[in-house]
Amino acid sequence: MTAIDFTRVPARRRRLAPSWDLASLLLMLGTLGLVVVTFRDYGVTWDEDVHNWYGVFVMDYYLSWFRDTRSLHWLNLYNYGAAFDMTAAFINKVSPFGTYETRHLLNGLVGVLGILGAWKLGRFMAGPRAGFLSALLLLTIPNYYGQMFNNPKDIPFAVAGIWSIYYLVRIIAALPRPRLSLVVKLGFVIGLSLGVRVGGLLFFCYAGLFGLIHCAWRLAETRKPGVMLRELIEGTWSVLVPMVVFAYAVMLVFWPWAQQAPIEHPLTALAFFSHETFPFNTLFAGQYFPATDLPWEYLPTHVVLALPELTLLLAIAAIPAAVAQQLRRRQGPDRVRSLQYGVIAFAALFPIAYAVYIKAVLFDGMRHFIFVLPPIAVGAALVADHVIERLRTFRWRWAVAGLAALYGVGHIGIMVWLHPDQYVYYNGLVGGVDGAQTLFKTDYWGNSYAEAVKGLVNYLETEYGAEFEDHDFTVAVCGPPISADYFFPDNFIFTDDRDKADFFIAFTKDNCNKALPGKEVFRVERMGALLSIVLDRRQIVEAAEHAREVAQSLKGAPPE
Structure with a gap:
């Protein structure tokens, strides 16, 4: 089926x-x-x-x-x-x-x-x-x-997640005895998700939950407990058991620590992430909050603002549209179809709701929840497909299509404009990236540092010309050094001592760009939003060094 x-x-x-x-x-x-x-x-x-x-x-x-x-x-x-x-x-x-x-x-x-x-x-x-x-x-x-x-981490996990949902949806259509090949494929992709993050256990829960709902629905259909019990047993042995066994085997291939204690260590890792701490504040709606005590709306807000406006509108309509479609059926809701819609909706919404419920520690926007974006996109696409079909008889369908095309071209233009920092995007509900820059984190991962280093190199090449490579420069970095020093030329020397660095590269995360004085010589900006800066601190460092030398000489000078 x-x-x-x-x-x-x-x-x-x-x-x-x-x-x-x-x-x-x-x-x-x-x-x-x-x-x-x-x-x-x-x-x-x-x-x-x-x-x-x-x-x-x-x-x-x-x-x-x-x-x-x-x-x-x-x-x-x-x-x-x-x-x-x-x-x-x-x-x-x-x-x-x-x-x-x-x-x-x-x-x-x-x-x-x-x-x-x-x-x-x-x-x-x-x-x-x-x-x-x-x-x-x-x-x-x-x-x-x-x-x-x-x-x-988050992209490979999201990829394994959408494939898990796909195979689960296919299996639902074939319960209680799906083909073994489907079960093996589901086990394989769940195993890959576990081979990235132990949170892949979530997909076991999805399979078990919707398997139970299937059995309960069968009881309601047949009013025969024996049918429900038989399908529960068949589903357990033909789906759940082989899926778990195969997924666990795949997981162990990629997780040496789990191999040392295949039951204890994955559970220990799950407990570790459940109680993960982050002893810093994080920016939300223009205020800094402890990552361990965020407003409940922190994650839902980030998800809403991360979606393009049209995708968001379609996604909001997805659940009401699916429910309405099933309620319009003369024969009543279709079990298979309802469960398939349910899996997609649950995969999109449950992780967010659960994170809000347990007050999960969050510190990088919605980064850890990228895996909800693929099912959201699919749900939105199902609505869009239905709308397109309904528009076939609508008088102004070409006008609607033209508006959608204009929106699409504009949105793709925004992505091109943001390149290669597309992930800092916020939608128009908050005024885009420019409107969001003082309210939410933008480049929290140092992606813009590669461009900042190039800007510094160009600045110094202009200053020194052909002699640029004959001079060494010390450079300090706010946050992750690798994000900048991987791109350093040979005459750039990374230093941890910011006060003595010739140059300072800093992003706007936690106002790091305001941490030190200096002459701003390069800015990485996207659509009006500042992502990172380069400060020339040579005069300040020279002045400080001169002051130290004077102080040292005065200490050694005889009294007048």
Whole structure:
């Protein structure tokens, strides 16, 4: 059983199906082309250095036949699986690109797999047009696309998540005895999610919950407890057990620390993340709050503001539209269809609601919840597909289509304008990035530092000309040093001593750009929003050094 019966689709729409599939193919190829052309443009984010080393240590754990155990106690990263990081480490052994350029290319390709997963889910639910719209809407969510290149945790997790939802939706249509191949595929992608973050256990919960709802619905349909019990047992043995076993095996391949205690350590990691602390304040709505005591609306607000306006509008309409569709059925709600809609809606909303309920520690906007964006995009696409079908008989349909096209062109223009800092996007509800810059975090990961270093190099080349390389310069960085010093030329020397640094590179996170005095010589800005600055502090440092020398000489001078 499939989610859509094409025999009931109008003949004209069936004829158009190949063209929508072709459009999807072109979209995927175009996205791959963008990744290949632009992956070098993205900076090194705050977490990438430690994740790179973690991947190397896990690789060495295997290459040494388990004798190299550095990965078992590397910072707190042993609490994570290394599915992405270890893969990147192996590829880096043969890649012609730099370490982080290679990671960015791989990260971008993984992100495309997420877009492909959204297409598969949308197409399965409502046909080729819905598949195309699902892929397009996810691609044009800047917080997904912008982090697609250099977020080694949240993007791979989101990708595994959307594929888990896709296979779960397919299995629902075949309960209680789906094909083993589907169960194995579901177990594999859940295993990959666990091989990135232990939070992949969430997808086990989705499968179990909707399996129970299926059985309860069958009881309501048949009024025979025996039928419910039989399907519960069949579903447990044909879906839940093999799914868990296979997923756990995949997880262990990528998680050395879990191999040491396959039950205890994953549970310990789950407890660690459940009680994770962040002893700093975070900016929200223009005020700083402790990350451990945020307003309840912190995460919902970030999700709302991260979505393009049209996608947000469609997503808001998704649940009412699905409910209305089922209530209009003369035979009553369709069990399979309702459960499939339920999985997508639950995957989009439950993590947010649960985080609000437990007052989760959050500190980087909605970064840890990127995995809700793909199901949101698919839900919005299903509504858009329905609207397009209804517009076929609407007198002013071409005007509506023209307005939508104008909006789309404008939004893509914004993403181009923000490049390669798309992830700092905020929608028009808060006045875009410019309106958000004093209210919320923008570049919290140092992605703009690559451009800041280039700006500093150009400034000094202009000043020194051909003699630029004959001079050494000390540079201090606010936040993650790797985000800047990876791009340093040979005559730039990183220093931890800000007060004695010739130059200071700082982003606007926590007002770090105001931490030191200096002459501003370069700014990284996007759409009116300041992301980072470069300060020339040479005169200040020279004056301070001169003052110290004078003070030292006076100490040694004889009294008058």
